[in-house]
Amino acid sequence: MNRITLSMLATTLALCAATGQAIAQGKYPERPITLIVPSAPGGTTDFTARLVTEQLTASLGQPVVVENKAGAAGNIGNQTVARAKPDGYTLLVAYSGYQVGNPHLFKKAGWDPIKDFAPVAMMTRAPQVVVTRVGLPFNTLQDLVAYAKANPGKLNYASSGNGSIQHIAGEMLQQQTGTTLTHVPYKGAGPAVQDLLGGNVDLFITTPASVVSQIKAGKLRALAVTSEARLTSLPDVPTVAEAGVPQFKLDSWFALYAPAGTPADVVQALNQAVNKALQLPDVKKRAEDSGTTTEVMTPAQLGSFTKKELDFWGQVITKANITLD
Structure with missing residues (x-):
């Protein structure tokens, strides 16, 4: 009887300890x-x-x-x-x-x-969208490539920072089209878009969410999207394949x-x-x-x-x- 009682007591204590531990740990999440x-x-x-x-x-x-x-x-x-x-x-x-x-x-x-x-x-x-400031002398991706070839280094492109996908996208575009562009890095897409709107940079290859409202408002010009199909949010913007640079795909x-x-x-x-x-x-x-x-x-x-x-x-x-x- 004593052995059973001691065994039961030990079990009870173990359960209490486990319950106490669970209470101490709490249920996730308990705070913001x-x-x-x-x-x-x-x-x-x-x-x-x-x-x-x-x-x-x-x-x-x-x-x-x-x-x-x-x-x-x-x-x-x-x-x-x-x-x-x-x-x-x-x-x-x-x-x-x-x-x-x-x-x-x-x-x-x-x-x-x-x-x-x-x-x-x-x-x-x-996907990415190739977008430029309004006022540049071209309206298509092919025209941008032709202008960049005729004016090496004159066009500059923004990125979210050195080594960002926008930076890499700009390098890929140059490699695939034989052009030379000048890279201008920023600390994030937001500041880059602001300078693009302000006319301080010419080109930005970025995700649509960063610029879709400005494109629809006519404040920025979209030349192409880097997807296989057009986006429902930008139905009038051609894909890179439609724009003449079919190999330029990334997301x-x-x-x-x-x-x-x-x-x-x-x-x-x-x-x-x-x-x-x-x-x-x-x-x-x-x-x-x-x-x-x-x-x-x-x-x-x-x-x-x-x-x-x-x-x-x-x-x-x-x-x-x-x-x-």
Whole structure:
């Protein structure tokens, strides 16, 4: 009898300890969640983060806020999340140009895309749109190429920063058309668009969400989109194939990552909440209207995808001979 009593007592104590531990740990989430955007407000990364915050707040029961940490070609924002406590409260809305480009551009980026991050969910994809300021003496991509060949180095193009996908896109365009353009880097798409509108730069190859409203308002001129089909948000803008440069195809993607070591159940909860938000009709429409598309992936699928993209962009960057160190 005594043995049974002691056994029962030990079991009870163990259960109490486990319950106490569970209470101490609490149920995720218990406080606000911060989405770190490694670029300035106004670009597609920022748009993607804000696309789902309201829905995530409702789904998770805690405020989900966006914090922009621009600088060092995205490395500051990425480092912030890589070094954050892996508890699901500090997350990265990653831009592909940074996430799989920077590791090949910097010898010491301060973070590793595979070792330092836990993949959570894919969010959006976007082709690029070749857009110019109004007032230049051409209206088509072919005319731009002809003008650039006749005036080497006279046209300049903006990017979100050295080594960004816009920078790489400009280098690819030059390689494929035999032209010479001058690169002007900015800290994010927002500042680049402002200077394009102000006439300080001539050309920007960027995601549609950054410029679609200005294109529709006639403040900027779109020459082509780098997708196989025209965009519903810009139905009058030809594809690069239609514009005479069929090999110039590329897109960007935006995904959610947590610090490495974040508990699997927290990652899964976030993945389910993001995927649920991305499949809502109004969210999909807002994405489509901006020139992007939502895409659902499991954490495992995003992990595999990230590794493949890391290898692909490594080859592209090496061929373009772009380094930032």
